[in-house]
Amino acid sequence: MDPDLEELLKDLPGRRSRLEVHREFVLRLHRTGRSYRQIQAILARKFDIQISTTALFEFIQRRSRPRITPGNPPPAADQAYRNPLDREEPPWPIPRWTKEEIEAMRAKARASAHKPTTVPRRPPVFHYDPTRPLTNRPPDDKEINK
């Protein structure tokens, strides 16, 4: 920026609200449940300050935020919020699946999604050959144990 313009900015007075001198009083009124219109009326009656509701609202909202003061410094860089996903090593143990395990889980999911709707038939447990003539001869031990 042009040095002349920077010099001009330095000489400009800071923008300061008329309510700044009554800041604590206004915020206390707000905290104790007074509406903006009631605060507006009190300011007009007590201090002869005419202010719009919108301006009063912005003043209160802005002053209600935590302020960085010498007694309330900002968090140090290493304590600032960081996305856990950006960390190289997470502070908690995460189970690591092998590729084979992941592929097995995917295969299982695919199989469950394509389950057959019919129950497979059980294989027969007994077979009878009608072409074989029956016999009433008692079987010997070899036949029984066969």
Place this chain on the structure above:
Amino acid sequence: MATAPTTIEPKSRVVFTQGGKGGVGKTAFASMLVEWYQNQAIPLTLLDMDTENKARGSLTHFFPTARKINMHVPDGLDAFVDVLEEGNPIVVADLGAGGGAAVQRWFSSMFTSVAQLGVTFTAIGVVTPDPASVESVLSWGHALQDNVHYLIVKNAIVDPADFSYYENDPGAYEFRRTFKPQEITMEYRFPKVEHPARQHGLTIGSVANRTPAVPELQKATVVLRAQAYRRNLFEELDRVKDLLLI
């Protein structure tokens, strides 16, 4: 006993005589079985699926309330399930000679779904000294596999009765080893009791109770024989009641 066909809690049971060989005493046994149920006041529904048997030999002849069902039409065996919806937990069905193919088709397409409803099946195979009766039981076992429980009735149609084909044949041995069927014996019944009772459509129980107004069935020896047949068979049925009740 065969492996339980399903893990679903059983709610009803269909007990049916295997068709196949004719004249082995399927209906005679079925009528005694019905009397056993009635003796215990167990509500049941009777199905007479023996469409080929003449009127005097069918279950309807002994129990007029039995419903005549043609099992040879495509959905004939659906009656098993239809009648269960009416509330009686037990169905006794007397199948006629033949019919194995129809039953096999029905079980092949319907068994899984029906089993899910809690319906269990007991197949009754009647064997006699005639090897053809054993062949019939084995072929039904081949068709039904372990989808049913098996009850084998050794019917002594002659005295003494020789069941060596059922006891000694390797195929029959394999059948017993695989399905572990329960076996009971139906003792030889004298013609003087059996024939007139059948002719008049009377059960052994009614003869034993002296109810029929048929002179030849009111003789003391006939009544005593009928009482003995009933008592002995009921004892056998009590022994295998797990296959007959839910």
